[in-house]
Amino acid sequence: MNADAVKVLPGKYCNSLTDYSRFVTREVFIGDVPMGGNNPIRIQSMTTTDTMDTIGTVEQTIRMVNAGCEYVRITAPSIKEANNLAEIKKQLRMRGCNVPLVADIHFTPNAAEVAARIVEKVRVNPGNYADKKKFDQIDYTDLEYRAELERIFQKFKPLVGVCKEYGTAMRIGTNHGSLSDRIMSRYGDTPQGMVESAMEFIRMCEELNYYNLVVSMKSSNPQVMVQAYRLLVETMVAEGMNYPLHLGVTEAGDGEDGRIKSAVGIGTLLEDGLGDTVRVSLTEEPEAEAPVAIALVQRYALRSQKSKVESQKNETTPSPLERAGERLLYSPYEYKKRETYEANAFIGGHMVPRVVIDLQHANLKDPSVLNAAGYIYSPLLDKYNMGEQSVDFVFLGDSLPSFNMPGNLRQLYNYNTWKKLANKMLCHPLFTLEEYTAADADRSSALNLVRITHADLDTDAFGAIPLDRSLVFVLETTELHGMADQRSFFLKMLEMGLDIPVIVKRTYDFESPNPKSKSQNEEADLASHISDLNTNLQLFASTDLGALLVDGFGDGIWIDALQLPSGIITSTAFGILQATRSRISKTEYISCPSCGRTLFDLMVTTQMIRSRTSHLKGLKIGIMGCIVNGPGEMADADYGYVGSGPDKITLYRGREVVKKNVNTDKALDELIDIIKSDGNWIDAVEDI
Numbered sequence: 001m002n003a004d005a006v007k008v009l010p011g012k013y014c015n016s017l018t019d020y021s022r023f024v025t026r027e028v029f030i031g032d033v034p035m036g037g038n039n040p041i042r043i044q045s046m047t048t049t050d051t052m053d054t055i056g057t058v059e060q061t062i063r064m065v066n067a068g069c070e071y072v073r074i075t076a077p078s079i080k081e082a083n084n085l086a087e088i089k090k091q092l093r094m095r096g097c098n099v100p101l102v103a104d105i106h107f108t109p110n111a112a113e114v115a116a117r118i119v120e121k122v123r124v125n126p127g128n129y130a131d132k133k134k135f136d137q138i139d140y141t142d143l144e145y146r147a148e149l150e151r152i153f154q155k156f157k158p159l160v161g162v163c164k165e166y167g168t169a170m171r172i173g174t175n176h177g178s179l180s181d182r183i184m185s186r187y188g189d190t191p192q193g194m195v196e197s198a199m200e201f202i203r204m205c206e207e208l209n210y211y212n213l214v215v216s217m218k219s220s221n222p223q224v225m226v227q228a229y230r231l232l233v234e235t236m237v238a239e240g241m242n243y244p245l246h247l248g249v250t251e252a253g254d255g256e257d258g259r260i261k262s263a264v265g266i267g268t269l270l271e272d273g274l275g276d277t278v279r280v281s282l283t284e285e286p287e288a289e290a291p292v293a294i295a296l297v298q299r300y301a302l303r304s305q306k307s308k309v310e311s312q313k314n315e316t317t318p319s320p321l322e323r324a325g326e327r328l329l330y331s332p333y334e335y336k337k338r339e340t341y342e343a344n345a346f347i348g349g350h351m352v353p354r355v356v357i358d359l360q361h362a363n364l365k366d367p368s369v370l371n372a373a374g375y376i377y378s379p380l381l382d383k384y385n386m387g388e389q390s391v392d393f394v395f396l397g398d399s400l401p402s403f404n405m406p407g408n409l410r411q412l413y414n415y416n417t418w419k420k421l422a423n424k425m426l427c428h429p430l431f432t433l434e435e436y437t438a439a440d441a442d443r444s445s446a447l448n449l450v451r452i453t454h455a456d457l458d459t460d461a462f463g464a465i466p467l468d469r470s471l472v473f474v475l476e477t478t479e480l481h482g483m484a485d486q487r488s489f490f491l492k493m494l495e496m497g498l499d500i501p502v503i504v505k506r507t508y509d510f511e512s513p514n515p516k517s518k519s520q521n522e523e524a525d526l527a528s529h530i531s532d533l534n535t536n537l538q539l540f541a542s543t544d545l546g547a548l549l550v551d552g553f554g555d556g557i558w559i560d561a562l563q564l565p566s567g568i569i570t571s572t573a574f575g576i577l578q579a580t581r582s583r584i585s586k587t588e589y590i591s592c593p594s595c596g597r598t599l600f601d602l603m604v605t606t607q608m609i610r611s612r613t614s615h616l617k618g619l620k621i622g623i624m625g626c627i628v629n630g631p632g633e634m635a636d637a638d639y640g641y642v643g644s645g646p647d648k649i650t651l652y653r654g655r656e657v658v659k660k661n662v663n664t665d666k667a668l669d670e671l672i673d674i675i676k677s678d679g680n681w682i683d684a685v686e687d688i
């Protein structure tokens with residue numbers, strides 16, 4: 001590689017790529033809970049009740065506030081529901097709940113103008129506020145495009161007038177899946193299209209001297225979402241704006257998948273110092289969302305609060321996207337995997353990222369210990385069954401197993417133990433930097449893994465390291481802002497023109513349960529403690545490793561968390577790779593969180609669909625509660641299951657309607673028939 005030709009540019013979208021520094025935005029008042037500026041990152045969520053069910057909505061709102069929500073959003077599909085927001089608000093205030101309310105608007109300017117007189121904030125979707133969505137490709141001339149903008153301005157202007165008069169804030173909430181045909185025709189289905197969709201509305205607001213704005217750029221694909229928010233900030237800075245950011249991943253799904261996907265998207269931006277409010281969208285009860293958002297956000301309370309002054313430094317730096325003709329090896333706005341060589345035809349290059357787990361403290365006398373690594377052992381056949389989520393390496397340290405390992409599982413040993421192994425087949429050494437330099441002829445001819453940190457790059461030991469294509473780094477960090485520390489390592493590797501594959505390792509030391517605490521039900525307490533740790537692991541590891549993977553950094557991941565069972569670590573690692581779309585090992589469900597428009601029980605339906613299709617690796621299935629927003633919000637799903645009326649489901653292949661208004665009790669069978677007729681069905685494999 002020619003290092004001279006390489007440019008690594010910081011973005012203008014954040015204060016620093018290598019240090020934590022919160023990007024300070026304009027303070028906006030939403031009722032009496034301000035957002036942006038130096039205010040804490042706010043937590044919010046959305047009700048799932050019918051907005052006409054006043055008592056149900058009031059009670060759910062109170063549960064959400066008790067769970068930690070600082071703003072509560074309620075859908076207002078028509079004037080009727082918008083008017084009922086007054087009753088909901090009255091009942092809440094009577095019960096002593098003063099949480100600011102947000103009305104969610106799609107397609108209905110008249111409902112927005114009613115709601116803006118009642119609640120503290122309205123959310124409008126620029127993709128459907130005054131635009132059409134018929135999936136038409138229309139070629140606009142510049143003149144026609146400007147005429148369309150003028151038409152939208154005239155439709156939007158009355159709402160801005162009401163917001164100014166009533167002191168109501170507004171969120172310009174762009175969704176990747178519901179970009180208008182107009183934006184799609186000009187910019188395509190891109191982060192740039194998302195940004196432009198919002199910027200058009202922001203510019204209109206500014207023309208009307210209205211600045212009480214918050215902006216969001218949601219997508220169900222964390223990579224698209226991250227790129228769109230970064231590009232939005234860069235665009236706003238270039239136009240002298242700094243509106244607060246509402247962060248969220250849409251249709252993230254439920255359980256582990258939903259938490260991991262949300263953390264990859266939201267966490268990556270929080271690591272960049274971006275974000276003033278967070279909504280985690282889960283296909284679960286809405287009060288389950290706030291604790292997840294709080295856990296994500298709380299990590300940053302301890303990190304240094306630098307001022308935004310640093311962001312000015314970059315203002316003269318051209319954007320990476322503007323540097324046409326130069327060889328840019330890193331752009332925060334486009335995915336490009338860092339180029340590495342393929343070591344031992346197994347790791348790096350075009351290989352999927354590898355997964356390592358630590359089994360050195362496990363019972364290595366029992367072959368079923370490998371179940372946690374995705375190798376299911378059958379004592380009857382004395383055989384392992386490998387699956388889509390079988391790890392690639394187990395780290396055994398200085399421990400030796402007393403059974404035969406599966407033929408395709410690689411083992412890592414500390415160098416001194418590896419040296420003494422009689423049979424080194426698929427066994428590889430893990431060195432310190434000094435050990436590796438001193439090892440000389442004792443190195444492996446196949447694969448040598450060397451532990452390294454960012455700080456090591458400036459040492460003599462690093463300067464003396466022998467380079468050959470058997471070398472793979474295991475990158476560790478002990479820094480509080482570890483993602484930025486590890487990102488700095490990658491940026492330096494790019495600058496030095498080094499194409500050595502890197503496994504990114506993160507170690508989490510969660511608190512163990514207090515052994516002295518006595519409880520009537522110790523087992524239940526322990527289970528609940530492990531469940532909390534599990535959630536923290538999902539959120540933190542997804543943030544720390546996901547933020548690197550979405551930028552194309554990392555040829556493998558290794559998560560250590562002593563207090564958690566290895567099976568949980570394996571599943572989290574594969575979940576992160578799936579959410580970053582760097583290694584697909586299961587079906588992806590793009591399921592909406594449900595709201596007052598929902599036509600069926602999202603949670604039950606998602607579980608039912610999952611139980612029959614979870615073996616269809618790589619397939620993306622959208623499960624959406626309503627036909628108004630569902631088809632647009634499904635984004636790039638391969639198949640869609642969308643509520644189209646009471647007890648009626650409409651089935652989609654991509655954007656195409658295949659069957660309309662199928663009875664709910666037949667809809668899943670019909671969906672499976674469509675998947676089968678497309679040749680995308682395989683039968684599930686029974687465990688041996």
Ligand code: SF4
Binds near residue numbers: 592594596597628
């Ligand atoms: S797709 Fe789901 S969350 Fe979105 S509006 Fe419809 S029911 Fe509500």
